Amino acid sequence: MDYWIVGLLMDSHLTINPFIHQSIHPSIHYPKQMMLNFKTTEDTVNREVVILGVGMTRGGEHWGKSLRQLFVEAALAAIDDAGVDRIGSMYIGCMSSGLFNGQEHIASLMADYLGQKHVPATRVESACASGGAALRMGFMEVLSGLNEVVLVGGVEKMTDVSTDGATYALSTAADQTYESFYGVTFPGLYAMIARAHMHRYGTTRKQLAEVAVKNHLHGSMNPFAQYRQKITVDEVIHSTAVADPLNILDCSPITDGASAVILCSREIAKKFANGNPSLREKPLVKITGSGQATDTIALHSRQDITELRAVAEAAQQAYKMAGKKPGDIHLAEVHDCFTIAEICVLEALGVAEKGQGGKAAESGYTALGGRMPVNTSGGLKAKGHPVGATGVAQAVEIVHQLRGEAGDRQVKNARVGLTQNMGGTGGSCVVHIMEAL
Amino acid sequence: MITPAEYVREIPAHHRLEAGRCKKCRKIYYPARQVCPECQAREFEPLSLPREGKIVTFTVIRVAPSQFSDQAPYAMGIVEVQPGVRLLTQVVDCDLDKIEIGMPVSLEFRKIQEDGEKGVLAYGVKAVPR
Amino acid sequence: MIGIVGYGAHVPRRRIKVEEISKVWGTDADSYKSGLVLEEKSVPSSDEDTISISVEAARNALKRAGIDPQKIGAIYVGSESHPYAVKPSGTVVADAIGATPEVHCADFEFACKAGSEAMFVTMALVKSGWMEYALAIGADTSQGKPGDALEYTASAGGAAFIMGGKNVLAEIEHTYSFMTDTPDFWRREYQFYPEHAGRFTGEPAYFKHVLGAANGIMERAGMKPQDFTFAVFHQPNGKFPLRAGKMLGFSRSQMETGLLCPIIGNTYSGSSPLGLTAILDIAKPGDRILMVSYGSGSGSDGFIWKVTERIREAQDRAPKTREMIAKGKIQVDYGTYAKYRGKIKTG
Numbered sequence: 001m002d003y004w005i006v007g008l009l010m011d012s013h014l015t016i017n018p019f020i021h022q023s024i025h026p027s028i029h030y031p032k033q034m035m036l037n038f039k040t041t042e043d044t045v046n047r048e049v050v051i052l053g054v055g056m057t058r059g060g061e062h063w064g065k066s067l068r069q070l071f072v073e074a075a076l077a078a079i080d081d082a083g084v085d086r087i088g089s090m091y092i093g094c095m096s097s098g099l100f101n102g103q104e105h106i107a108s109l110m111a112d113y114l115g116q117k118h119v120p121a122t123r124v125e126s127a128c129a130s131g132g133a134a135l136r137m138g139f140m141e142v143l144s145g146l147n148e149v150v151l152v153g154g155v156e157k158m159t160d161v162s163t164d165g166a167t168y169a170l171s172t173a174a175d176q177t178y179e180s181f182y183g184v185t186f187p188g189l190y191a192m193i194a195r196a197h198m199h200r201y202g203t204t205r206k207q208l209a210e211v212a213v214k215n216h217l218h219g220s221m222n223p224f225a226q227y228r229q230k231i232t233v234d235e236v237i238h239s240t241a242v243a244d245p246l247n248i249l250d251c252s253p254i255t256d257g258a259s260a261v262i263l264c265s266r267e268i269a270k271k272f273a274n275g276n277p278s279l280r281e282k283p284l285v286k287i288t289g290s291g292q293a294t295d296t297i298a299l300h301s302r303q304d305i306t307e308l309r310a311v312a313e314a315a316q317q318a319y320k321m322a323g324k325k326p327g328d329i330h331l332a333e334v335h336d337c338f339t340i341a342e343i344c345v346l347e348a349l350g351v352a353e354k355g356q357g358g359k360a361a362e363s364g365y366t367a368l369g370g371r372m373p374v375n376t377s378g379g380l381k382a383k384g385h386p387v388g389a390t391g392v393a394q395a396v397e398i399v400h401q402l403r404g405e406a407g408d409r410q411v412k413n414a415r416v417g418l419t420q421n422m423g424g425t426g427g428s429c430v431v432h433i434m435e436a437l
Numbered sequence: 438m439i440t441p442a443e444y445v446r447e448i449p450a451h452h453r454l455e456a457g458r459c460k461k462c463r464k465i466y467y468p469a470r471q472v473c474p475e476c477q478a479r480e481f482e483p484l485s486l487p488r489e490g491k492i493v494t495f496t497v498i499r500v501a502p503s504q505f506s507d508q509a510p511y512a513m514g515i516v517e518v519q520p521g522v523r524l525l526t527q528v529v530d531c532d533l534d535k536i537e538i539g540m541p542v543s544l545e546f547r548k549i550q551e552d553g554e555k556g557v558l559a560y561g562v563k564a565v566p567r
Numbered sequence: 568m569i570g571i572v573g574y575g576a577h578v579p580r581r582r583i584k585v586e587e588i589s590k591v592w593g594t595d596a597d598s599y600k601s602g603l604v605l606e607e608k609s610v611p612s613s614d615e616d617t618i619s620i621s622v623e624a625a626r627n628a629l630k631r632a633g634i635d636p637q638k639i640g641a642i643y644v645g646s647e648s649h650p651y652a653v654k655p656s657g658t659v660v661a662d663a664i665g666a667t668p669e670v671h672c673a674d675f676e677f678a679c680k681a682g683s684e685a686m687f688v689t690m691a692l693v694k695s696g697w698m699e700y701a702l703a704i705g706a707d708t709s710q711g712k713p714g715d716a717l718e719y720t721a722s723a724g725g726a727a728f729i730m731g732g733k734n735v736l737a738e739i740e741h742t743y744s745f746m747t748d749t750p751d752f753w754r755r756e757y758q759f760y761p762e763h764a765g766r767f768t769g770e771p772a773y774f775k776h777v778l779g780a781a782n783g784i785m786e787r788a789g790m791k792p793q794d795f796t797f798a799v800f801h802q803p804n805g806k807f808p809l810r811a812g813k814m815l816g817f818s819r820s821q822m823e824t825g826l827l828c829p830i831i832g833n834t835y836s837g838s839s840p841l842g843l844t845a846i847l848d849i850a851k852p853g854d855r856i857l858m859v860s861y862g863s864g865s866g867s868d869g870f871i872w873k874v875t876e877r878i879r880e881a882q883d884r885a886p887k888t889r890e891m892i893a894k895g896k897i898q899v900d901y902g903t904y905a906k907y908r909g910k911i912k913t914g
Contacts, residue, residue: 164502164503167500167502168502168503171502177443177447177450177468178450178468178524178525179525180502181439181451181549181550181559181561182513182525182526182527182549182561182563183498183501183502183504183505183508183511183513183527183549183550184498184513184525185498185500185501185502187498187500188496188498188513191496192494192495192496192513192514192515193494195494195495195496195538196493196494196538199494199538240499241497241499242499242500243496243497243498243499243500244496244497244499245496246496298525299515299525300493300515300523300524300525301523303521305493305494305515448662448663452622452659452662452663453662453663453665485665507613507906507913508612508613508614527614529612529614530580530581530612530895530897531895545619545623546619546622546623546626546663547614547615547619548613548614548615548616548618548619548650549614558616558618558650558651560618560619560622560659560663563614565580565895566895
């Protein structure tokens, strides 16, 4: 225990100035064993990570706002919501500013335009799971004690390229050499998952549509949703075919948007709350579980095309860390980039039995008022899917729900929420469990 | 779009369907890999995949990327050529309404992409009904 | 003994009927069908070109030859529709079938005769002892100007032959070539469609050279039409080869087996070579075959083949040409055909 970082972790009396980011002594080396021990709560001792503030832009076509303006708008909303005036570091989820905007190096750009001079800022990329992965990075940084107040944001500005350009940028989340090369699109890959699921488990076209109908209904109650109109099963089934059996209303849209959360330790949150009466009224939301996993990026390399192993693996990690079971979760924001995705995700999360995910939306189980509401925000389908921002936006919704701020779409007595964010066809996945304190 | 260097690197996989068989656990990987995810072995022997298989799942792409839009609508499928050995490709020369899971197919050499009017032509295999 | 060790064909599955073309250009389909002796022609999809057809034909030839592709010393692809103006088609074929790197490779061009040129040269290389095996391919995805008479016939397909000195399934007995400088058909650089000299393509061009080569080779060999079980001539349409054969003294039954133009059109460099594959598919040991190609510009190559015992084991190792042509046909309309063939400007 004479390693510096272990001392930091173990010393709950350490006086931490949240506005000074600390650097690790360069001569320190970390034994492999110790790094592995970061996994579980038992070993990360007493530090608790809370989400102190949240903010997001509405999803949509923001013709008048640039990549940086979208980010700054969401980040400022989160900073104001948290009541902090400075942050120790930043993580930014963004899938492809290079292809969408011709701009890389955006972590520094965003730190600069957010007015956070010289803070460490890192972009995190894991395709559509970039936001969730950034959240986990921020979570780990606060957990480690390296910084006490961390901003985690996500941003994607997708409408500055043509639809074809956006399709291409998104397709880079697939295996370029062995999938995209042959002309497959993301709707096409998920359509193949859907076809296999329907063939093996009898999942119906109507059950797919029910996911979109539910999420649009939820979105109609969310002022931040890109689409606020309700849709019918019939409309979904008869909408324009994109990749059989998926139609345009089975697909999440192309969206500009940004989202942000402020993470800090519970101790620091208490200090802030003491100086800010409005914060005291809001219940603190603690991240109690975090999991992340990968799977083959190429769909055809998986043993079972209908099974999202990365989701199951990440969920198990998060459940274990939080000490929860699927049945303990009150609501979830999951990655419904396509209707079939929500169905397979629910199975991988253990919310539905294998092959039975199609019944969840159809039966009302996952609707607002159901046993376990899923995607009360409207999900990616209705809220919009600014890819890099999505994972963070999911956390924003859960925080609103756990604080009781969700208005018409409020889930009653919501205390435990889950977010599930994935990249590609499930080649990466990040799951978080959050609880109201 | 595939670059000339990538074109050349991928000739074994795209043009000849060369796969790698793990020398330790005998699992076959297409394309060939450097590490076996099953047993962590690092030695593989090359082999050519059979050019016949069956459709595991499929879709019909109706909204296509621009370099494929002249072919839309077109079918794509995951083809299993040996138990557990699969590849993704287009399914062509067939009635789009008649494709089904389990359908036997052959793999034929086809042009896959052209880099505009001036760039290189990229080749590979596509599935056709047997 | 030098000759064919393995042969293979490939013909795209799409077809367009004469009626479908006539409908667009306001011509009388029946008179075209009877005048050209043609029902429909093969159409390459947008993912098929001379290279892809060559590879498939070569794979079929390899199946019949049953040899290690590494032993192939030369690969020549004859075509008037090489996908690249500069960059060989043959290298793609060579690497795709696993014949690289110790292989000689070149693309040939001589209008519709490029395939038989490749056959001639590969046999010479094998005969010289420079290499054990050599691969000759004739393949095309030819284009006729929209509305032009050629549009009814210009089609796609190819044939491949592995030449060698062991396990020969058809021995080469004689070759003969007949050439003059006769511009009856040409395509200048940077032009998309070829030009032709109308009726001049007939008597002073096709017939002069085909008859010249056929008569020349039979005279050299001391043979008469009756000495042959089969004869196959270049097929710019269904009518010319039948008329040429008749003029030479061949019967319809000798020519029918190799006459593919009525059902697939003019496959240019693939034409008489594909006809030869259809003959080999049903030939018996001892059968003698006369093949005469024709390429505008102009010239004809004549070959006399004698089928050996090995034909029996080779025939079923790969798809037979007429079965391939009949199987899985897809009829396309003129609009689809025009899209596939790049006849619609999109930018």
